[in-house]
Amino acid sequence: MKALVYTDVEELSYIDRPMPQAREGEALVRIMASGICGSDMHAFLGHDPRRPPPLTLGHEAAGIVVGGPDDGRRVTINPLVACQSCQDCEAERENLCAQREIISMPPRQGAFAEYVTMPLQNLVTVPDHVPLAHAALAEPIACGWHGVRLGRAVLGGDLSGLRCAVIGGGAIGVGAALSLSAQGARDITVVEPNEVRRARLADVAGFEVCAPDEPAMPPEGSVDFVIDGVGFAATRETASRIARAGGVIAHVGLGEATGGLDIRRMTLQEITFIGTYTYTAKDFVDTATGIFDGRLGPLDWLEERPLSQGQNAFRDIRAGTVAAPKIILTPEHHASDT
Structure with missing residues (x-):
């Protein structure tokens, strides 16, 4: 072969x-x-x-x-x-x-x-x-599905009234945004620096897409649930800056091993950090089902x-x-x- x-x-x-x-x-x-x-x-x-x-x-x-x-x-x-x-x-x-x-x-x-x-x-x-x-x-989206499920449990189970942000507009980030929507979130922003990719994502319904320096970028301390789909020091810095007091950061990306988190702010503001790795077998099946029944979009x-x-x-x-x-x-x- x-x-x-x-x-x-x-x-x-x-x-x-x-x-x-x-x-x-x-x-x-x-x-x-x-x-x-x-x-x-x-x-x-x-x-x-x-x-x-x-x-x-x-x-x-x-x-x-x-x-x-x-x-x-x-x-x-x-x-x-x-x-x-x-x-x-x-x-x-x-x-x-x-x-x-x-x-x-x-x-x-x-x-x-x-x-x-x-x-x-x-x-x-x-x-x-x-x-x-x-x-x-199903595989890349299941990574986001798993992270959303874990974060949703910490936040009380209902995402409908919460502000959510995803850092990264690659497949992991897009999958996380779609998983947020499928699990009840309504206010979702995807932060993506690449202009070519932002233009493509503008056609994906259900969330807003912006560059880090645009007005739509969530301000400091404003986001209930942040998902880092990239995992670089710079994206972890952004996540720990925009998360609100008592908020949650789900870390999915594995781009870089160290750096970025503002541990002092996260401690003083009681921000929960969740490291997530792949998905459970049930998460995978649930994600696949979401693809099959259309809940994860076209x-x-x-x-x-x-x-x-x-x-x-x-x-x-x-x-x-x-x-x-x-x-x-x-x-x-x-x-x-x-």
Whole structure:
């Protein structure tokens, strides 16, 4: 099969790789759509020691089961594989499982390929009316869904009268904003510095989009619920500045490890900081259901490109010339692989 393999810093090679073999309890999935995540970009730039080359990246995927009793089943993939038996798994917090693995990180190869194998419990059936490119968005949106759910619990469960802000207009930020709306928020602002991306997001209904220096930018101490979908020192500084006394910051992005938080202000103003990592299995299913029933909108803010052109897609994202919050790579399947 063909796969897009991270072979060196800023180098992706479209090459032949061995076909994966499904083991007991697994399915072979023919990948039809796989999104480029920020973590893929970190690896591409050589910034993620957890993803050493050579490695097939990609973990936001949907496709069709090949072979077995589920042959032909359309699925979206929960890429996080947990042990199912530890204390965290039994508490339905699979994202905290100490034995968890995720495709695109050793020992598991990723979904920038024509096929991948996954445990059956990691597959969610996609209805026929939902494009598989949209179903692949379940993974990035689930990260925001999870953060919104945790923050909503701290804030009393009702977001309808609260002011919410999302920092970052990439797929994580847009997914968080859509998740806020789906979970009851009405006043939502997305802060995005890239002008090209802001113009694209202006057509996404349900929230306002602004640059950090525009009048629509929430002032200091005015936001009940801030979601940082970027995770740089500068965005954490912004989050801790605009959060109101008693407010909540949900930190989803993993762009930079340290710096930015105003710990003194957060302490004196009793601002709750929630670190969030991926999602639980239930969060993933709930997000997928929100895609299927339309609560997360038309999802027309993605761009599709051939998997073979993945190197150019990564370079365009790095250059800041991509308006779409998400690029979906589509494999060109070969008859000999089926």
